Amino acid sequence: MSLLTIGSVAFDALETPFGKTDKIIGGAATYITLSASYFTKNNNLVAVVGDDFPESMIRDLNSHGVNTDGLQVRVGEKTFFWSGKYHNDMNTRDTVEVQLNVMENFDPVVPASYQDCQYLMLGNTAPAIQKTVIERLNSRPKLIVLDTMNLWIEIANPDLMALLKLVDVLVVNDEEARQLTKEYSLVKAAAKIRTMGPQTVIIKKGEHGALLFQEDRIFFAPALPLESVFDPTGAGDTFAGGFIGYLAKTDDISFDNMKRAIIYGSAMASFCVEKFGAERIMNLTQDEIDERVSEFVKLSAFGLN
Known part of the structure:
Protein backbone atom coordinates (compact mmCIF):
# COMPACT_ATOMS: atom_id res chain seq x y z
CA MET A 1 0.00 0.00 0.00
CA SER A 2 1.10 3.58 -0.60
CA LEU A 3 3.16 5.42 2.02
CA LEU A 4 3.59 9.18 2.32
CA THR A 5 6.36 10.64 4.47
CA ILE A 6 6.67 14.29 5.48
CA GLY A 7 9.83 15.59 7.11
CA SER A 8 13.25 17.10 6.60
CA VAL A 9 15.83 16.29 3.96
CA ALA A 10 19.00 17.91 5.16
CA PHE A 11 22.74 18.15 5.47
CA ASP A 12 24.39 16.86 8.63
CA ALA A 13 27.93 17.33 9.94
CA LEU A 14 28.74 14.76 12.60
CA GLU A 15 31.44 14.05 15.13
CA THR A 16 31.58 10.87 17.22
CA PRO A 17 34.40 9.12 19.08
CA PHE A 18 34.95 7.17 15.85
CA GLY A 19 35.55 10.15 13.57
CA LYS A 20 33.85 13.10 11.94
CA THR A 21 32.21 14.09 8.66
CA ASP A 22 31.58 17.27 6.73
CA LYS A 23 28.20 17.70 5.04
CA ILE A 24 26.44 14.39 4.37
CA ILE A 25 22.81 13.65 3.54
CA GLY A 26 20.55 13.54 6.58
CA GLY A 27 17.14 14.59 7.81
CA ALA A 28 14.24 12.65 9.30
CA ALA A 29 12.44 12.01 6.02
CA THR A 30 15.64 10.77 4.38
CA TYR A 31 16.15 8.05 6.97
CA ILE A 32 12.45 7.16 7.08
CA THR A 33 12.00 6.78 3.32
CA LEU A 34 15.29 4.90 2.81
CA SER A 35 14.37 2.46 5.58
CA ALA A 36 10.80 2.02 4.32
CA SER A 37 12.08 1.42 0.77
CA TYR A 38 13.10 -2.13 1.72
CA PHE A 39 9.45 -2.97 2.38
CA THR A 40 7.16 -0.87 0.18
CA LYS A 41 7.57 0.19 -3.44
CA ASN A 42 4.97 2.96 -3.26
CA ASN A 43 7.11 5.30 -1.17
CA ASN A 44 6.38 9.02 -1.50
CA LEU A 45 8.22 12.00 -0.04
CA VAL A 46 7.16 15.57 0.81
CA ALA A 47 10.08 17.79 1.84
CA VAL A 48 12.05 20.88 0.83
CA VAL A 49 15.71 21.53 -0.01
CA GLY A 50 17.72 24.41 -1.39
CA ASP A 51 19.42 24.52 -4.77
CA ASP A 52 22.66 23.58 -3.01
CA PHE A 53 21.32 20.04 -2.59
CA PRO A 54 23.11 17.79 -5.11
CA GLU A 55 21.12 16.12 -7.87
CA SER A 56 23.16 12.98 -7.15
CA MET A 57 21.58 12.72 -3.71
CA ILE A 58 18.10 12.98 -5.20
CA ARG A 59 19.05 10.25 -7.66
CA ASP A 60 20.19 8.12 -4.71
CA LEU A 61 16.72 8.44 -3.20
CA ASN A 62 15.11 7.63 -6.54
CA SER A 63 17.33 4.58 -6.97
CA HIS A 64 15.83 3.24 -3.74
CA GLY A 65 12.32 3.69 -5.10
CA VAL A 66 11.60 6.94 -3.26
CA ASN A 67 9.22 9.15 -5.26
CA THR A 68 10.52 12.73 -5.00
CA ASP A 69 7.73 14.49 -6.92
CA GLY A 70 6.88 16.19 -3.61
CA LEU A 71 10.43 17.37 -2.96
CA GLN A 72 10.54 21.15 -3.42
CA VAL A 73 13.84 22.64 -4.59
CA ARG A 74 14.02 26.33 -3.62
CA VAL A 75 16.20 28.35 -5.99
CA GLY A 76 18.56 30.76 -4.27
CA GLU A 77 18.06 29.17 -0.84
CA LYS A 78 20.06 26.73 1.25
CA THR A 79 19.15 23.30 2.61
CA PHE A 80 18.49 22.73 6.31
CA PHE A 81 21.76 22.02 8.12
CA TRP A 82 22.47 20.41 11.50
CA SER A 83 25.82 19.78 13.15
CA GLY A 84 26.27 17.65 16.25
CA LYS A 85 28.93 16.11 18.46
CA TYR A 86 28.38 12.87 20.42
CA HIS A 87 29.85 12.20 23.84
CA ASN A 88 31.89 9.06 24.55
CA ASP A 89 28.83 7.15 25.83
CA MET A 90 27.11 7.77 22.45
CA ASN A 91 23.80 8.34 24.29
CA THR A 92 24.21 12.09 24.65
CA ARG A 93 25.12 14.70 22.10
CA ASP A 94 25.57 18.44 21.76
CA THR A 95 24.07 20.43 18.93
CA VAL A 96 26.91 22.50 17.53
CA GLU A 97 24.97 24.43 14.87
CA VAL A 98 21.52 24.61 13.31
CA GLN A 99 20.67 26.49 10.12
CA LEU A 100 16.92 26.28 9.40
CA ASN A 101 17.29 27.79 5.92
CA VAL A 102 14.44 26.45 3.70
CA MET A 103 12.72 24.79 6.68
CA GLU A 104 11.99 28.15 8.25
CA ASN A 105 9.10 28.83 5.86
CA PHE A 106 8.34 25.31 4.64
CA ASP A 107 4.84 25.08 3.13
CA PRO A 108 4.27 21.39 2.31
CA VAL A 109 2.64 20.71 -1.05
CA VAL A 110 1.03 17.29 -1.51
CA PRO A 111 1.03 16.28 -5.21
CA ALA A 112 -2.17 14.86 -6.67
CA SER A 113 -0.40 11.53 -7.22
CA TYR A 114 0.09 11.21 -3.44
CA GLN A 115 -3.54 11.78 -2.50
CA ASP A 116 -4.42 8.09 -2.32
CA CYS A 117 -1.85 7.30 0.38
CA GLN A 118 -3.04 4.73 2.90
CA TYR A 119 -0.17 5.21 5.35
CA SER A 139 -9.22 11.59 2.54
CA ARG A 140 -7.89 10.26 5.81
CA PRO A 141 -5.20 7.58 5.51
CA LYS A 142 -5.72 4.17 7.08
CA LEU A 143 -2.95 4.87 9.59
CA ILE A 144 -1.24 8.11 10.67
CA VAL A 145 2.01 7.81 12.62
CA LEU A 146 3.54 10.85 14.32
CA ASP A 147 7.13 11.36 15.44
CA THR A 148 7.96 14.40 17.54
CA MET A 149 10.67 15.61 19.88
CA ASN A 150 11.36 17.52 23.09
CA LEU A 151 11.76 20.84 21.28
CA TRP A 152 8.15 20.83 20.02
CA ILE A 153 6.84 19.62 23.38
CA GLU A 154 8.50 22.68 24.91
CA ILE A 155 7.93 25.48 22.38
CA ALA A 156 4.89 24.35 20.36
CA ASN A 157 2.82 22.46 22.92
CA PRO A 158 -0.63 23.83 21.89
CA ASP A 159 0.03 22.90 18.24
CA LEU A 160 1.26 19.47 19.27
CA MET A 161 -1.76 18.79 21.48
CA ALA A 162 -4.10 19.69 18.61
CA LEU A 163 -2.16 17.40 16.30
CA LEU A 164 -2.24 14.46 18.71
CA LYS A 165 -6.02 14.34 18.39
CA LEU A 166 -5.64 13.54 14.66
CA VAL A 167 -3.11 10.70 14.72
CA ASP A 168 -3.25 6.96 15.42
CA VAL A 169 0.29 6.23 16.60
CA LEU A 170 2.78 8.39 18.50
CA VAL A 171 6.49 7.54 18.44
CA VAL A 172 8.64 9.18 21.13
CA ASN A 173 11.62 8.28 23.27
CA ASP A 174 11.39 7.74 27.02
CA GLU A 175 12.58 11.24 27.89
CA GLU A 176 10.00 12.81 25.56
CA ALA A 177 7.19 10.62 26.92
CA ARG A 178 7.98 11.79 30.45
CA GLN A 179 8.27 15.43 29.37
CA LEU A 180 4.93 15.29 27.56
CA THR A 181 3.00 13.65 30.40
CA LYS A 182 4.91 14.59 33.57
CA GLU A 183 4.81 10.88 34.46
CA TYR A 184 8.01 9.00 35.29
CA SER A 185 6.45 5.55 34.83
CA LEU A 186 6.38 4.78 31.12
CA VAL A 187 3.26 2.67 31.62
CA LYS A 188 1.46 5.65 33.13
CA ALA A 189 2.93 7.96 30.49
CA ALA A 190 1.62 5.77 27.65
CA ALA A 191 -1.83 5.63 29.26
CA LYS A 192 -1.93 9.42 29.56
CA ILE A 193 -0.80 9.87 25.94
CA ARG A 194 -3.66 7.64 24.84
CA THR A 195 -6.11 10.09 26.43
CA MET A 196 -4.60 12.81 24.21
CA GLY A 197 -5.57 11.07 20.97
CA PRO A 198 -3.26 8.36 19.63
CA GLN A 199 -4.50 4.90 20.63
CA THR A 200 -1.13 3.28 20.02
CA VAL A 201 2.07 4.55 21.65
CA ILE A 202 5.65 3.49 20.91
CA ILE A 203 8.29 4.54 23.41
CA LYS A 204 11.87 4.12 22.23
CA LYS A 205 14.55 3.40 24.81
CA GLY A 206 17.62 3.52 22.57
CA GLU A 207 20.05 0.72 23.36
CA HIS A 208 17.42 -0.74 25.72
CA GLY A 209 14.80 -1.48 23.08
CA ALA A 210 11.27 -0.19 22.51
CA LEU A 211 7.83 -0.53 24.11
CA LEU A 212 4.51 -0.80 22.27
CA PHE A 213 1.30 0.14 24.11
CA GLN A 214 -2.27 -0.33 22.87
CA GLU A 215 -5.31 -0.58 25.15
CA ASP A 216 -4.28 -2.97 27.95
CA ARG A 217 -1.60 -4.68 25.85
CA ILE A 218 2.15 -4.12 26.09
CA PHE A 219 4.94 -5.52 23.94
CA PHE A 220 8.66 -5.08 24.52
CA ALA A 221 11.17 -5.36 21.69
CA PRO A 222 14.82 -5.75 22.69
CA ALA A 223 17.68 -3.86 21.12
CA LEU A 224 20.40 -5.89 19.48
CA PRO A 225 23.63 -5.82 21.52
CA LEU A 226 26.26 -4.43 19.17
CA GLU A 227 30.02 -4.49 19.65
CA SER A 228 30.25 -0.85 18.61
CA VAL A 229 27.89 1.98 17.76
CA PHE A 230 29.53 4.13 15.10
CA ASP A 231 26.91 6.88 14.72
CA PRO A 232 23.41 6.95 16.31
CA THR A 233 22.19 9.79 14.07
CA GLY A 234 18.95 8.86 12.34
CA ALA A 235 18.47 5.56 14.19
CA GLY A 236 15.07 6.61 15.54
CA ASP A 237 13.89 7.74 12.10
CA THR A 238 15.21 4.52 10.55
CA PHE A 239 13.24 2.61 13.18
CA ALA A 240 10.08 4.54 12.28
CA GLY A 241 10.65 3.92 8.56
CA GLY A 242 11.07 0.18 9.07
CA PHE A 243 7.98 0.11 11.30
CA ILE A 244 5.60 1.90 8.95
CA GLY A 245 7.21 0.41 5.84
CA TYR A 246 6.47 -3.09 7.11
CA LEU A 247 2.88 -2.14 7.96
CA ALA A 248 2.38 -0.65 4.49
CA LYS A 249 3.83 -3.80 2.90
CA THR A 250 1.58 -6.17 4.86
CA ASP A 251 -1.42 -3.80 5.04
CA ASP A 252 -2.23 -5.12 8.49
CA ILE A 253 -2.48 -2.74 11.45
CA SER A 254 -3.41 -5.30 14.09
CA PHE A 255 -1.51 -5.31 17.39
CA ASP A 256 0.16 -8.62 16.52
CA ASN A 257 1.42 -7.23 13.22
CA MET A 258 2.61 -4.04 14.89
CA LYS A 259 4.74 -6.25 17.14
CA ARG A 260 6.37 -7.71 14.05
CA ALA A 261 6.76 -4.22 12.57
CA ILE A 262 8.61 -3.06 15.68
CA ILE A 263 11.09 -5.92 15.28
CA TYR A 264 11.69 -4.95 11.65
CA GLY A 265 12.06 -1.30 12.65
CA SER A 266 14.54 -2.26 15.36
CA ALA A 267 16.51 -4.36 12.89
CA MET A 268 16.75 -1.45 10.45
CA ALA A 269 17.88 0.90 13.24
CA SER A 270 20.60 -1.55 14.24
CA PHE A 271 22.05 -1.29 10.74
CA CYS A 272 21.89 2.51 10.74
CA VAL A 273 24.27 2.93 13.69
CA GLU A 274 27.00 0.85 12.05
CA LYS A 275 28.16 3.64 9.69
CA PHE A 276 28.07 7.42 9.48
CA GLY A 277 24.76 8.91 8.41
CA ALA A 278 22.59 6.91 6.01
CA GLU A 279 25.52 5.07 4.40
CA ARG A 280 24.70 1.66 5.86
CA ILE A 281 20.98 1.66 5.08
CA MET A 282 21.65 2.66 1.49
CA ASN A 283 23.41 -0.63 0.79
CA LEU A 284 21.46 -3.46 2.43
CA THR A 285 20.41 -6.79 0.96
CA GLN A 286 17.25 -8.71 1.78
CA ASP A 287 19.37 -11.55 3.15
CA GLU A 288 21.04 -9.15 5.59
CA ILE A 289 17.67 -7.88 6.79
CA ASP A 290 16.26 -11.39 7.20
CA GLU A 291 19.33 -12.52 9.12
CA ARG A 292 19.22 -9.49 11.42
CA VAL A 293 15.52 -10.02 12.14
CA SER A 294 16.31 -13.64 13.03
CA GLU A 295 18.86 -12.37 15.54
CA PHE A 296 16.17 -10.27 17.20
CA VAL A 297 13.83 -13.26 17.35
CA LYS A 298 16.54 -15.35 19.02
CA LEU A 299 17.07 -12.63 21.63
CA SER A 300 13.53 -13.00 22.99
CA ALA A 301 12.82 -16.69 22.28
CA PHE A 302 12.67 -19.04 25.25
CA GLY A 303 10.93 -22.21 26.33
CA LEU A 304 9.20 -23.27 29.52
CA ASN A 305 9.52 -26.80 30.89
Whole structure:
Protein backbone atom coordinates (compact mmCIF):
# COMPACT_ATOMS: atom_id res chain seq x y z
CA MET A 1 0.00 0.00 0.00
CA SER A 2 1.10 3.58 -0.60
CA LEU A 3 3.16 5.42 2.02
CA LEU A 4 3.59 9.18 2.32
CA THR A 5 6.36 10.64 4.47
CA ILE A 6 6.67 14.29 5.48
CA GLY A 7 9.83 15.59 7.11
CA SER A 8 13.25 17.10 6.60
CA VAL A 9 15.83 16.29 3.96
CA ALA A 10 19.00 17.91 5.16
CA PHE A 11 22.74 18.15 5.47
CA ASP A 12 24.39 16.86 8.63
CA ALA A 13 27.93 17.33 9.94
CA LEU A 14 28.74 14.76 12.60
CA GLU A 15 31.44 14.05 15.13
CA THR A 16 31.58 10.87 17.22
CA PRO A 17 34.40 9.12 19.08
CA PHE A 18 34.95 7.17 15.85
CA GLY A 19 35.55 10.15 13.57
CA LYS A 20 33.85 13.10 11.94
CA THR A 21 32.21 14.09 8.66
CA ASP A 22 31.58 17.27 6.73
CA LYS A 23 28.20 17.70 5.04
CA ILE A 24 26.44 14.39 4.37
CA ILE A 25 22.81 13.65 3.54
CA GLY A 26 20.55 13.54 6.58
CA GLY A 27 17.14 14.59 7.81
CA ALA A 28 14.24 12.65 9.30
CA ALA A 29 12.44 12.01 6.02
CA THR A 30 15.64 10.77 4.38
CA TYR A 31 16.15 8.05 6.97
CA ILE A 32 12.45 7.16 7.08
CA THR A 33 12.00 6.78 3.32
CA LEU A 34 15.29 4.90 2.81
CA SER A 35 14.37 2.46 5.58
CA ALA A 36 10.80 2.02 4.32
CA SER A 37 12.08 1.42 0.77
CA TYR A 38 13.10 -2.13 1.72
CA PHE A 39 9.45 -2.97 2.38
CA THR A 40 7.16 -0.87 0.18
CA LYS A 41 7.57 0.19 -3.44
CA ASN A 42 4.97 2.96 -3.26
CA ASN A 43 7.11 5.30 -1.17
CA ASN A 44 6.38 9.02 -1.50
CA LEU A 45 8.22 12.00 -0.04
CA VAL A 46 7.16 15.57 0.81
CA ALA A 47 10.08 17.79 1.84
CA VAL A 48 12.05 20.88 0.83
CA VAL A 49 15.71 21.53 -0.01
CA GLY A 50 17.72 24.41 -1.39
CA ASP A 51 19.42 24.52 -4.77
CA ASP A 52 22.66 23.58 -3.01
CA PHE A 53 21.32 20.04 -2.59
CA PRO A 54 23.11 17.79 -5.11
CA GLU A 55 21.12 16.12 -7.87
CA SER A 56 23.16 12.98 -7.15
CA MET A 57 21.58 12.72 -3.71
CA ILE A 58 18.10 12.98 -5.20
CA ARG A 59 19.05 10.25 -7.66
CA ASP A 60 20.19 8.12 -4.71
CA LEU A 61 16.72 8.44 -3.20
CA ASN A 62 15.11 7.63 -6.54
CA SER A 63 17.33 4.58 -6.97
CA HIS A 64 15.83 3.24 -3.74
CA GLY A 65 12.32 3.69 -5.10
CA VAL A 66 11.60 6.94 -3.26
CA ASN A 67 9.22 9.15 -5.26
CA THR A 68 10.52 12.73 -5.00
CA ASP A 69 7.73 14.49 -6.92
CA GLY A 70 6.88 16.19 -3.61
CA LEU A 71 10.43 17.37 -2.96
CA GLN A 72 10.54 21.15 -3.42
CA VAL A 73 13.84 22.64 -4.59
CA ARG A 74 14.02 26.33 -3.62
CA VAL A 75 16.20 28.35 -5.99
CA GLY A 76 18.56 30.76 -4.27
CA GLU A 77 18.06 29.17 -0.84
CA LYS A 78 20.06 26.73 1.25
CA THR A 79 19.15 23.30 2.61
CA PHE A 80 18.49 22.73 6.31
CA PHE A 81 21.76 22.02 8.12
CA TRP A 82 22.47 20.41 11.50
CA SER A 83 25.82 19.78 13.15
CA GLY A 84 26.27 17.65 16.25
CA LYS A 85 28.93 16.11 18.46
CA TYR A 86 28.38 12.87 20.42
CA HIS A 87 29.85 12.20 23.84
CA ASN A 88 31.89 9.06 24.55
CA ASP A 89 28.83 7.15 25.83
CA MET A 90 27.11 7.77 22.45
CA ASN A 91 23.80 8.34 24.29
CA THR A 92 24.21 12.09 24.65
CA ARG A 93 25.12 14.70 22.10
CA ASP A 94 25.57 18.44 21.76
CA THR A 95 24.07 20.43 18.93
CA VAL A 96 26.91 22.50 17.53
CA GLU A 97 24.97 24.43 14.87
CA VAL A 98 21.52 24.61 13.31
CA GLN A 99 20.67 26.49 10.12
CA LEU A 100 16.92 26.28 9.40
CA ASN A 101 17.29 27.79 5.92
CA VAL A 102 14.44 26.45 3.70
CA MET A 103 12.72 24.79 6.68
CA GLU A 104 11.99 28.15 8.25
CA ASN A 105 9.10 28.83 5.86
CA PHE A 106 8.34 25.31 4.64
CA ASP A 107 4.84 25.08 3.13
CA PRO A 108 4.27 21.39 2.31
CA VAL A 109 2.64 20.71 -1.05
CA VAL A 110 1.03 17.29 -1.51
CA PRO A 111 1.03 16.28 -5.21
CA ALA A 112 -2.17 14.86 -6.67
CA SER A 113 -0.40 11.53 -7.22
CA TYR A 114 0.09 11.21 -3.44
CA GLN A 115 -3.54 11.78 -2.50
CA ASP A 116 -4.42 8.09 -2.32
CA CYS A 117 -1.85 7.30 0.38
CA GLN A 118 -3.04 4.73 2.90
CA TYR A 119 -0.17 5.21 5.35
CA LEU A 120 1.12 8.60 6.50
CA MET A 121 4.37 9.05 8.40
CA LEU A 122 4.74 12.50 9.96
CA GLY A 123 8.50 12.72 10.41
CA ASN A 124 9.90 15.05 13.03
CA THR A 125 9.26 18.69 12.14
CA ALA A 126 7.07 21.51 13.47
CA PRO A 127 3.59 20.25 14.51
CA ALA A 128 1.90 22.99 12.46
CA ILE A 129 3.58 21.67 9.31
CA GLN A 130 2.64 18.10 10.14
CA LYS A 131 -0.99 19.11 10.70
CA THR A 132 -1.07 20.98 7.40
CA VAL A 133 -0.23 17.78 5.53
CA ILE A 134 -3.18 15.95 7.12
CA GLU A 135 -5.49 18.82 6.20
CA ARG A 136 -4.29 18.83 2.58
CA LEU A 137 -5.14 15.19 1.97
CA ASN A 138 -8.47 14.54 0.27
CA SER A 139 -9.22 11.59 2.54
CA ARG A 140 -7.89 10.26 5.81
CA PRO A 141 -5.20 7.58 5.51
CA LYS A 142 -5.72 4.17 7.08
CA LEU A 143 -2.95 4.87 9.59
CA ILE A 144 -1.24 8.11 10.67
CA VAL A 145 2.01 7.81 12.62
CA LEU A 146 3.54 10.85 14.32
CA ASP A 147 7.13 11.36 15.44
CA THR A 148 7.96 14.40 17.54
CA MET A 149 10.67 15.61 19.88
CA ASN A 150 11.36 17.52 23.09
CA LEU A 151 11.76 20.84 21.28
CA TRP A 152 8.15 20.83 20.02
CA ILE A 153 6.84 19.62 23.38
CA GLU A 154 8.50 22.68 24.91
CA ILE A 155 7.93 25.48 22.38
CA ALA A 156 4.89 24.35 20.36
CA ASN A 157 2.82 22.46 22.92
CA PRO A 158 -0.63 23.83 21.89
CA ASP A 159 0.03 22.90 18.24
CA LEU A 160 1.26 19.47 19.27
CA MET A 161 -1.76 18.79 21.48
CA ALA A 162 -4.10 19.69 18.61
CA LEU A 163 -2.16 17.40 16.30
CA LEU A 164 -2.24 14.46 18.71
CA LYS A 165 -6.02 14.34 18.39
CA LEU A 166 -5.64 13.54 14.66
CA VAL A 167 -3.11 10.70 14.72
CA ASP A 168 -3.25 6.96 15.42
CA VAL A 169 0.29 6.23 16.60
CA LEU A 170 2.78 8.39 18.50
CA VAL A 171 6.49 7.54 18.44
CA VAL A 172 8.64 9.18 21.13
CA ASN A 173 11.62 8.28 23.27
CA ASP A 174 11.39 7.74 27.02
CA GLU A 175 12.58 11.24 27.89
CA GLU A 176 10.00 12.81 25.56
CA ALA A 177 7.19 10.62 26.92
CA ARG A 178 7.98 11.79 30.45
CA GLN A 179 8.27 15.43 29.37
CA LEU A 180 4.93 15.29 27.56
CA THR A 181 3.00 13.65 30.40
CA LYS A 182 4.91 14.59 33.57
CA GLU A 183 4.81 10.88 34.46
CA TYR A 184 8.01 9.00 35.29
CA SER A 185 6.45 5.55 34.83
CA LEU A 186 6.38 4.78 31.12
CA VAL A 187 3.26 2.67 31.62
CA LYS A 188 1.46 5.65 33.13
CA ALA A 189 2.93 7.96 30.49
CA ALA A 190 1.62 5.77 27.65
CA ALA A 191 -1.83 5.63 29.26
CA LYS A 192 -1.93 9.42 29.56
CA ILE A 193 -0.80 9.87 25.94
CA ARG A 194 -3.66 7.64 24.84
CA THR A 195 -6.11 10.09 26.43
CA MET A 196 -4.60 12.81 24.21
CA GLY A 197 -5.57 11.07 20.97
CA PRO A 198 -3.26 8.36 19.63
CA GLN A 199 -4.50 4.90 20.63
CA THR A 200 -1.13 3.28 20.02
CA VAL A 201 2.07 4.55 21.65
CA ILE A 202 5.65 3.49 20.91
CA ILE A 203 8.29 4.54 23.41
CA LYS A 204 11.87 4.12 22.23
CA LYS A 205 14.55 3.40 24.81
CA GLY A 206 17.62 3.52 22.57
CA GLU A 207 20.05 0.72 23.36
CA HIS A 208 17.42 -0.74 25.72
CA GLY A 209 14.80 -1.48 23.08
CA ALA A 210 11.27 -0.19 22.51
CA LEU A 211 7.83 -0.53 24.11
CA LEU A 212 4.51 -0.80 22.27
CA PHE A 213 1.30 0.14 24.11
CA GLN A 214 -2.27 -0.33 22.87
CA GLU A 215 -5.31 -0.58 25.15
CA ASP A 216 -4.28 -2.97 27.95
CA ARG A 217 -1.60 -4.68 25.85
CA ILE A 218 2.15 -4.12 26.09
CA PHE A 219 4.94 -5.52 23.94
CA PHE A 220 8.66 -5.08 24.52
CA ALA A 221 11.17 -5.36 21.69
CA PRO A 222 14.82 -5.75 22.69
CA ALA A 223 17.68 -3.86 21.12
CA LEU A 224 20.40 -5.89 19.48
CA PRO A 225 23.63 -5.82 21.52
CA LEU A 226 26.26 -4.43 19.17
CA GLU A 227 30.02 -4.49 19.65
CA SER A 228 30.25 -0.85 18.61
CA VAL A 229 27.89 1.98 17.76
CA PHE A 230 29.53 4.13 15.10
CA ASP A 231 26.91 6.88 14.72
CA PRO A 232 23.41 6.95 16.31
CA THR A 233 22.19 9.79 14.07
CA GLY A 234 18.95 8.86 12.34
CA ALA A 235 18.47 5.56 14.19
CA GLY A 236 15.07 6.61 15.54
CA ASP A 237 13.89 7.74 12.10
CA THR A 238 15.21 4.52 10.55
CA PHE A 239 13.24 2.61 13.18
CA ALA A 240 10.08 4.54 12.28
CA GLY A 241 10.65 3.92 8.56
CA GLY A 242 11.07 0.18 9.07
CA PHE A 243 7.98 0.11 11.30
CA ILE A 244 5.60 1.90 8.95
CA GLY A 245 7.21 0.41 5.84
CA TYR A 246 6.47 -3.09 7.11
CA LEU A 247 2.88 -2.14 7.96
CA ALA A 248 2.38 -0.65 4.49
CA LYS A 249 3.83 -3.80 2.90
CA THR A 250 1.58 -6.17 4.86
CA ASP A 251 -1.42 -3.80 5.04
CA ASP A 252 -2.23 -5.12 8.49
CA ILE A 253 -2.48 -2.74 11.45
CA SER A 254 -3.41 -5.30 14.09
CA PHE A 255 -1.51 -5.31 17.39
CA ASP A 256 0.16 -8.62 16.52
CA ASN A 257 1.42 -7.23 13.22
CA MET A 258 2.61 -4.04 14.89
CA LYS A 259 4.74 -6.25 17.14
CA ARG A 260 6.37 -7.71 14.05
CA ALA A 261 6.76 -4.22 12.57
CA ILE A 262 8.61 -3.06 15.68
CA ILE A 263 11.09 -5.92 15.28
CA TYR A 264 11.69 -4.95 11.65
CA GLY A 265 12.06 -1.30 12.65
CA SER A 266 14.54 -2.26 15.36
CA ALA A 267 16.51 -4.36 12.89
CA MET A 268 16.75 -1.45 10.45
CA ALA A 269 17.88 0.90 13.24
CA SER A 270 20.60 -1.55 14.24
CA PHE A 271 22.05 -1.29 10.74
CA CYS A 272 21.89 2.51 10.74
CA VAL A 273 24.27 2.93 13.69
CA GLU A 274 27.00 0.85 12.05
CA LYS A 275 28.16 3.64 9.69
CA PHE A 276 28.07 7.42 9.48
CA GLY A 277 24.76 8.91 8.41
CA ALA A 278 22.59 6.91 6.01
CA GLU A 279 25.52 5.07 4.40
CA ARG A 280 24.70 1.66 5.86
CA ILE A 281 20.98 1.66 5.08
CA MET A 282 21.65 2.66 1.49
CA ASN A 283 23.41 -0.63 0.79
CA LEU A 284 21.46 -3.46 2.43
CA THR A 285 20.41 -6.79 0.96
CA GLN A 286 17.25 -8.71 1.78
CA ASP A 287 19.37 -11.55 3.15
CA GLU A 288 21.04 -9.15 5.59
CA ILE A 289 17.67 -7.88 6.79
CA ASP A 290 16.26 -11.39 7.20
CA GLU A 291 19.33 -12.52 9.12
CA ARG A 292 19.22 -9.49 11.42
CA VAL A 293 15.52 -10.02 12.14
CA SER A 294 16.31 -13.64 13.03
CA GLU A 295 18.86 -12.37 15.54
CA PHE A 296 16.17 -10.27 17.20
CA VAL A 297 13.83 -13.26 17.35
CA LYS A 298 16.54 -15.35 19.02
CA LEU A 299 17.07 -12.63 21.63
CA SER A 300 13.53 -13.00 22.99
CA ALA A 301 12.82 -16.69 22.28
CA PHE A 302 12.67 -19.04 25.25
CA GLY A 303 10.93 -22.21 26.33
CA LEU A 304 9.20 -23.27 29.52
CA ASN A 305 9.52 -26.80 30.89
